[in-house]
Amino acid sequence: MTLSWDSFLCTIAVDYELSSGQSKIFRCRFSEIYRNLSESEFYEIAETELQTTKETYKKQLTEIYKKLEKRCEKLTEKKADKSKILISWLKQEYSSTIIQPTMDWETVCLQMLEVHSESLNSKEIYIPPHLSNNDNLMNREAFYESQILEEQSKSLLLGDKGIGKSTFLDQFGLWILKNKKGYPIYLSLDKLKNKSVTYYLIEDWLREAHSFFPHIVLSSEHLLNLFKQGNVWLLIDGLANNKRSIKLLDTLFKGWIGEANIFVGCQSRIIDNKNFPSSRFQTYYLTLFNEQQVKAFINEWFINEQTELGEKLWENLTQEQYSSLRELVKHPQNLSDLCSSWETKHTQPSMSQSNNTIPQGFSLSFIYWKVRFLFSSSSQNTDANRLLQSSQPEVEDI
Known part of the structure; x- marks a missing residue:
């Protein structure tokens, strides 16, 4: 099986010690997609695909030709169409290559x-x-x-x-x-x-x-x-x-x-x-999570020896005083933040006042303004906006 054209160009770039910038230009200019273009036609490609100016491209291409003159002597001829000469030589070299099977x-x-x-x-x-x-x-x-x-x-x-x-x-x-x-x-x-x-x-x-x-x-x-x-x-x-x-x-x-x-x-x-x-x-x-998905997420977060922590968090969330928070954490990112805060509270005891309540640092007002920031420019038809319209940041810390 013959070597792919792209891999062949990579091999040539390495063998003739092209710099990274020269290699990038060489592999793009003589790729199967662009190799039949004239130089003038390729200038626009150089600017858009290679993010380089026409002058820089021409300078680098000249250096590439000099490095390949060792094997392709016709490149030394004056007034020669060097791109066509090089493509012809590359095709001849390519025809003799053999490779391993392709990957699945x-x-x-x-x-x-x-x-x-x-x-x-x-x-x-x-x-x-x-x-x-x-x-x-x-x-x-x-x-x-x-x-x-x-x-x-x-x-x-x-x-x-x-x-x-x-x-x-x-x-x-x-x-x-x-x-x-x-x-x-x-x-x-x-x-x-x-x-x-x-x-x-x-x-x-x-x-x-x-x-x-x-x-x-x-x-x-x-x-x-x-x-x-x-x-x-x-x-x-x-x-x-x-x-x-x-x-x-x-x-x-x-x-x-x-x-x-x-x-x-x-x-x-x-x-x-x-x-x-x-x-x-x-x-x-x-869509936002429903309450069953919120509970499933908490159960997945707090596993093995932390199962009891997850159960306690869900018990807190189901209390009436946390009804607004329960709605807001139907957004996966907010739920993840709450679980992380709850886990930190219990794994770093010095940061907590009580092990049986929602962390004080996780305030309803904080989560409200965070969600409002995330969705302030969203379509009015999204679940998040409907949720925000019905929520008020009245509770400070809970």
Whole structure:
């Protein structure tokens, strides 16, 4: 089996001691996507994808040609079209390469999902949430099945900050792998920065995946084929109500990216943007916990020798004086904060006055203003806003 073109370019970059900056330009300029472009056509790509000026690009490319002249002598000819000469030489060199078999993509996607999972929840607590679609409530399993049945589905997962969108995307990806429904790829907007999704997947995602499997070639050609076959689930996280996010949504219907099933986690207020392409996506909301889910979360947090602590916390929450707090901790982030505060109170006795009440430092007014800050710009139709409209920060410490 022949070496993938991308891996071949990486090998050339190492063999001829190209610097990191030169290697990046070399692998992009002569990639399968861009190698047939003229120099003038590639200048715009250099500015957008490589974040470099035309002058810097030309200077670096000149240095690359000098380093490769040792093997490709035609590069020394005057007035030669050096890019065409180099491409021709690279193709000749490439034709003689042999590699090991490619990696199983399920294994690759699982490894990359696990990297993301490790950053989510140190307590490893996951209470399956409910979702709302056009006021119809559905559980996690019903949602999963609805997505799988639709070809090239394009869906948005809306929810307020801290409600669990990232965790839901992660769990959906694991479910896809477990049930052999395709190949999930998690992508955070933070990692994209100013890069296109196409560039990030081929240059950054594949390179990071290869770092876990250094002896196996991960081919961009095979990745593109997975997309074109409709076998990829692109799970994109971190979108907010801004131009950058709206622009990204528009690109998800173009080229081979558009062949994928796409599920995007967004903050709720993105739908208030006048440029939001609502007609092109199925929209789902993550709902707040119900009391049964709150209790389940507490039970998962306080396990083994701490079971009694969890029981005491739930006993406190069910008291009438804490009814407003009980409503506010239906938001997962607030519930997590309360559990952490309760655990600290009992594991560090010097910080507590009584072991049988909600921590004094965890005031209703504090949690009210925190939630109000999180959701102040959200749609008026969200559970969080309805909750805030009915809550008043009258209690100081409880």
